[in-house]
Amino acid sequence: MPTVSKEDYIKAIYNTKNSGNGTATTSGIAEKLDVSKAATSEMVQKLSDLGLVDYEKYKGMSLTSEGERVALQILRRHRIWEMFLIEVLGLSWSEVHDEAERLEHSTSDFLIDKIEEFLGFPKFDPHGSPIPNKNFELPDAPLIYSLNEVSIGFSYKISRVLDKSNELMKYFTKIGVALHKEVFVKEILSFDGSVVIQIDGNEITISQKTAGYIFVCMPEGGAIG
Amino acid sequence: MPTVSKEDYIKAIYNTKNSGNGTATTSGIAEKLDVSKAATSEMVQKLSDLGLVDYEKYKGMSLTSEGERVALQILRRHRIWEMFLIEVLGLSWSEVHDEAERLEHSTSDFLIDKIEEFLGFPKFDPHGSPIPNKNFELPDAPLIYSLNEVSIGFSYKISRVLDKSNELMKYFTKIGVALHKEVFVKEILSFDGSVVIQIDGNEITISQKTAGYIFVCMPEGGAIG
DNA sequence: GTACAAATTTAGGTATTCCTAACTTAATAA
């Protein structure tokens, strides 16, 4: 029902809440969507009038349950498209996000259901992100940890990466970061938080910021001790 | 480059020129796109300023060669999507057009090329319409005739239908009209131009208007005598 | 050739979504 713009705002609010910072701020959403704070402030008030966002002036914003439903619907479309583009058409990790960013607004639920069926009802997308089901419910996800909060001297399995940008995805591909691969954490540099890992036999140093975009679990799926 | 609206206007002008009436009029485009004549008049002037349409006030409109290039690009996207939706996802003839009508504006040429490759570079879409290639050139098409201009007492092969609406497609499916099927033309009623055909062993009467949306060629591809 | 009707364009407005600049509120630091 919402327009392309509204859908992108709602998704941005959802993603902010459910990853990292926690609170969605006017400035944060404006930056994420590359629009002015003024435009964001106006739009948030419109979304509030529509009952999709809880909002009090100067106090911050959060999705209503209806807004969250819409967010999950869009995430479902986005992630199913990314899955399709990679699994069926063979696009690369760095090519899918921008396509999905547009397709997510032009696809009926009917069509998304068909694609999901064609793909065999996957629970996670090619970045390891959970795909909401037909009823917009998220699958149970195993406990995962970012590479920043992990114990030194152990091996882990990469279970999710955040597709923040094409460039990041290209970088991941280049250094060998891919889903289900094993990484050994050698060291975390005390002075800047960089994480030194071993992957495919190569030793690689990843900045703290980028390490925060890589999530891992225990190789056998057990809890991290 | 053009917006969704502009793309749909350009496509409407192209389709009017290349099927039936010939000349694109303000009223005709307005009706086809379900907008006011005023909106159409304004938009045509804008498209003229953009160099996509040749236009002189009160005199009518036609696409420039650049406009035609854009039209073929959009037709290419539309038809490849329809092919994909039917061949790969198994949607029905009546379900694909509306989806393609939206997807055609949200798909990069890069992605369309990938889908085309996945489909094996088809030359015609599921309605028998030609698919422009990567360079926006139409394939050579065999001579075809509408069911209105065909000789009585002969058999033909259905080689193209115009997907004017979902309802028309459902009707075609219901009465057995499908690509590559054989029809025997029994009679054309003198008083209203209805065409009486035999298809799948059933005798069916089709109105003159609807017959104009069905195109056939000789069963072996020869010329119609 | 005029008068009328149909087709088309223009005038004046609305709704979206965005902008910059100005203003207001909240947070912080001395």
Added chain:
DNA sequence: TTATTAAGTTAGGAATACCTAAATTTGTAC
């Protein structure tokens, strides 16, 4: 607490794509 700055909002305006109602142009019928 108070000054300063950061964050957020409002004011005023632009671009797009529509609309209805009022011209205007064109073509046709007498």
